[in-house]
Amino acid sequence: MSSIKDVAKMAGVSVATVSRVLNDKGYVGRDTREKVEKAISELNYKPNEVARSLFKKQSSTIGLIVPDIMNPFFTELARAVEDTASNLGYNVILCNSDGNSKKEQGYLDVLQQNYVNGIIISSNTLTAEQVKAMNMPVVSIDREISRGLPTIVVENKNGAVAATQFLKKKGCKRIAHIRGTHGVVNAEERFEGYKEVVAAEEWYSDSYIVDGDYDMQTSVEATLDLLKRHPEVDGIFAANDIMAIGAIKVAHQLGIKIPEQLSIVGFDGIALTNVLTPELTTIAQPIYELGETAMNMLVGLMGQQPVHETYYKLEVTLIEKNST
């Protein structure tokens, strides 16, 4: 492989001159530039991006950190970010934090130190101070870090209220909740929405709430436990779709008919909900729009263009299918 020295030698100029041509900085005479470009072409020289980024402090890559790559919500989000990035000429490198703060910090260090231009992150462990200390544009998505930072989230509480009210309207008398991970903002908001609708009911108690940790297998276990303790449950609002899918699986195992004996509503609106039997009623997030808006906002921030809006709370929509 040719080095910058080889180029300099062939062009009969100094390495510094080649560097000026490569980085389009400082004065270089036309003849000299042509000689350097000819040498670069003949030697098929590819400038080392790492060395270059030391000068330019930018590449055309952004980082996307998600807490769970196995959850289709995040792969659909990644797809949207990547489509938008690709149209704008950016690469996306994807990191899976497992919602683990140590792993998350490890990836933030890798991304930062390798000079990505910006980061989109769904985090429930980062603080506003940590984000500011990173000294590069960061957009938080799906999970709000702090009100002052660029953020794109959805109407979690309203969506949860709609889901629970819908179950009531369908005639459910005992509505349980499979909640998302403790401490994650959107899980708390969805839980609040559920509680707002049912807390005043005479039957209501904490024992109708189980922890699904935003995970399908955890939800399977939690639902088994719930239906053992409360066989009278006839409605479940799960805080995301994959937990709702886990609950449907349990109902099948136990011979409980959906929706005749048990109605289930999820949250997210992942594509998978359409291939299940029964198809899942869910509070659909505009997943693609979330990813697209985040990427567009990040590009604005990276280009130091004026970004008028740095906080979006997108609407969600109840999609009725045959699980209710």
Add this chain to the structure above:
Amino acid sequence: MSSIKDVAKMAGVSVATVSRVLNDKGYVGRDTREKVEKAISELNYKPNEVARSLFKKQSSTIGLIVPDIMNPFFTELARAVEDTASNLGYNVILCNSDGNSKKEQGYLDVLQQNYVNGIIISSNTLTAEQVKAMNMPVVSIDREISRGLPTIVVENKNGAVAATQFLKKKGCKRIAHIRGTHGVVNAEERFEGYKEVVAAEEWYSDSYIVDGDYDMQTSVEATLDLLKRHPEVDGIFAANDIMAIGAIKVAHQLGIKIPEQLSIVGFDGIALTNVLTPELTTIAQPIYELGETAMNMLVGLMGQQPVHETYYKLEVTLIEKNST
């Protein structure tokens, strides 16, 4: 933020000495080392990984390039690579090539130029020459690039033979095939396996083979077309699970009973097959083992340790569920 110069100044040594301490190279006296370490600690100095990698040409990050992050097969594979990497102290950055050679080359450039230590890739566009020119350890997974290169794949043809024979054994008289992407090695091998079992049948013709492009939606359209032209089809072997899920969806739409009127077998063994109704009979790959073996092999190659085995063709297993 502190720089290496600040550290040198506080420790009363040269920048070169600090660099030697940081990179653990060359002689540094014990007292000097202690002074430098104290200054690093007091200034909370974080060495710039990019600058360091110029000397060391390594970080502790590997790249994983997959063709379709929306296919759970690849997210499960990524999960396995990441678990293994994490145990060994490596970060994994994930890139989605869409099976597009230009995008793939873009990500390879990014990964290479930012000094990842090695790459695991599932590619159907790379050539052996391109891999060799990359001058770093590369392990190909799921899709073989060239026989001489480190590779981990599965018994695709045998699996397809087993799937098709199983449908015959179940009494299917007209067995169709939803094939994977043209030109992708494993799609061709699975197609060959199917053909080997049915090519001699009197009913057999090319019109029983439709293109699903390893994509759920494409499979939905292809299956609709297939069953319109050949309503007599009573068995389908789909070359991956998400295409089989697409076919099940079509059967539901058309009111065709599974398995009474139509049996369906997939390939991959993704976790999703267990939450469907009916659960999907499939040729299961040892997905976790694939990812784990690839990562372990890559670590061996990166450490320039002797790697005894650089070609694995793992067994697949027929898992019978109620779609057949």
